[in-house]
Amino acid sequence: MAERGTTIRLADVAERAGVSLATASRSLTGTAGVSLKLAEHVREVATSMGYVANMHARSLAGGGESSIGLIVTEIGDPYFAEIASGVIGVAAEHQRMVQIGQAPDPATVLAQIRLLRAYRVGAIVLAGSGHVDPAVDAAADAELAAFEASGGRVAVVGRHHVAADAVLLDNVAAGRSIARHLLDLGHRRIALIAGPATLNTVADRLAGLREVLGDTVVSVTHHDFSRSGGAAGAAELLDIHPEVTAIVALSDVMAIGVLAALREQGIGVPSMVSVAGFDDIPVAADVSPALTTARLPMAEIGAAALRLTTLGPAVRPRRKSSGHELIVRESTGSAR
Amino acid sequence: MAERGTTIRLADVAERAGVSLATASRSLTGTAGVSLKLAEHVREVATSMGYVANMHARSLAGGGESSIGLIVTEIGDPYFAEIASGVIGVAAEHQRMVQIGQAPDPATVLAQIRLLRAYRVGAIVLAGSGHVDPAVDAAADAELAAFEASGGRVAVVGRHHVAADAVLLDNVAAGRSIARHLLDLGHRRIALIAGPATLNTVADRLAGLREVLGDTVVSVTHHDFSRSGGAAGAAELLDIHPEVTAIVALSDVMAIGVLAALREQGIGVPSMVSVAGFDDIPVAADVSPALTTARLPMAEIGAAALRLTTLGPAVRPRRKSSGHELIVRESTGSAR
DNA sequence: CTGAAAGCGCTTACAG
DNA sequence: CTGAAAGCGCTTACAG
Secondary structure: OOOOOOOOOOHHHHHHOOOOHHHHHHHHOOOOOOOHHHHHHHHHHHHOOOOOOOHHHHHOOOOOOOOOOEEEEOOHHHHHHHHHHHHHHHHHOOOOEEEEEEOOHHHHHHHHHHHHHHOOOEEEEEEEOEEHHHHHHEEEEEEHHHHOHHHHHHHOOOOOOOEEEEEOHHHHHHHHHHHHHHHHOOOOOOEEEEEOOEEEHHHHHHHHHHHHHHEEEEEEEEEOOHHHHHHHHHHHHHHHHHOOOOOEOOOHHHHHHHHHHHHOOOOOOOOOEEEEEOOOOOOHHHHHHOOEEEOOOHHHHHHHHHHHHOOOOOOOEEEEEEEEEEEEEOOOOOOO | OOOOOOOHHHHHHHHOOOOHHHHHHHHHOOOOOHHHHHHHHHHHHHHHOOOOOOOOHHHOOOOOOOOOOEOOOOOOOHHHHHHHHHOOOOOOOOOOOOEEEEOOOHHHHHHHHHHHHHHHOOOEEEEEOOOOOOHHHHHHHHHHHHHHHHOEEEEEEOOOOOOOOEOOOOOOHHHHHHHHHHOOOOOOEEEEEOOOEEEEHHHHHHHHHHHHHHHHHEEEEEEEOOOOHHHHHHHHHHHHHHOOEEEEEEOOOHHHHHHHHHOOOOOOOOOOOEEEEOOOOOOHHHHHOOOOEEEOOOHHHHHHHHHHHHHHOOOOOOEEEEEEEEOOOOOOOOOO
16 A cells, blocks of 8 residues: 555656566557567556556546546536436446536636636536627637637537537427327417526427417416415416416426425316426426426437537537427326 | 638737747736736737636646536436536536546446546546445445545545545434334335435435334335336336335435336325425425425535535545435324 | 756657 | 667756
């Protein structure tokens, strides 16, 4: 075992094995050009000494695999946890480590991209909605472009205006699917409880919804993209528009908040009010009542995003659609 | 913007700013000993050139902050997502990046620790249960010890036998709390649906439960620590022990599976059977019916674990208890 | 306050 | 198949 604060270097291994630094390096990295038994011997010595290569030195010297960077809004949110799971799974297939950063706002996104660049990651996956106003994301986009210009690869999830490979979320179509479903059930007084109006994800889902719903929409409000945001939206809504027969929350997490608020007020779902969400987070099937939602397969999306970065750079950015699927469960029913 | 594949080095900045490498370095790292205006000038030049320091070089040269490593079993699991959220939050406070690895089995845990060591992280937080048989974790423990010996800091969550700082999960006491609650409700025919018997977490929860439940336990089975594991356990149980009036699943995720299986068979909860879980994952309050559980504050636990690593090494490992809280909701009621 | 030089731990041409 | 040497991009004593 190493002495406290002391670390074994390749030079130590080489000396003990009685070979040169170069041979030791080749033996351990599996580079061709060392006799099998010598390489084997060096490996044994290294193991017995508890040698662990220094990736910083290895990176600097031009060897070593780069790791991959992932930026999410909040890892505790099931939506992002799923994406992360997809990304980390694919990274592991390629023996890559992932460095993860949380970035709740545009300034932090920029800072995280910088940090990831400083660590010389090979690729960055940026999840988290872009903004309706492209100016808000301009600094981050420029940083991403600079990263690509310096040889890095990037893939974004749910961002439109970036000149990078992207998995585009099928938000507009998902909105339409939810809307049609509600109309089919006879609903004509519908409220939309949305996340921040500044986000593309919100704007897109809203657009799809409104396109089909037309003037059956009696209310659109904006709240935090969270359980409590959904609950607050529902409470407020019930005061002002008690005539509403259906509520669509712009995410499952918000929808769960809506469900909680409705339960608290003793309003039956779907007997009195139908509720629908977006995403199909893992727990959507298990809430009470089970949530009707538009499924976006986030884990697959995360995996797909990282896979895009393993392709070489393209002349024109690749775009891949997430697709979506309407999942009808018990939270929606015929209008009363 | 840099040319494709070309990266700006500190030497480029120094040259452009008309100073030496040393002065450029000091200006950018904020080291004392450079006139304010010169430092300011260098910083402007660096920014205008889009310079991003190479952390690998910085680390090698002895400067730079080390990042922190986190190992979880599965980031998509809300239990671990919460822990990760706590860890990443604290890491951000300290301007540290976190490198995250998923490790579903002991061999992978070992591999991940090695990788983290190779990246010369300053600290490792290992979440994920230890094993009843210490031999299973021996290799990982040794690697952790070697890491500490070489100056690294480590904190584990829910592992007993490691000679490192640890946040100990209050599993035994949590088991007792759930057990007492069930007994108080008059249940005398109780089934336990557990995760893998090899895990400490399972053994401890089971121990607390059995200590209080005594011979009211009619069945103990082991399944995957997952929703489907819980569902399978419940289905199997109902066949063999229809007389059971209460089921405790060893995690909320499993309990959600139990709830699903019961619903499928039309068995009322808690009218026919009461169900309880462990952890209080964020969604526990929103499932149907709302889940009675023993809360372990995972986000705080993750945060506490990382904070332990910021303290200097201790002569004897620090142990911190997670504490727990019985949360009674609607899935438990009087025995029929 | 500023600079020239050594060194961090590797990998990889370049020779042999 | 093996080794001596240069170099990756920084930071930090050491001088001045």
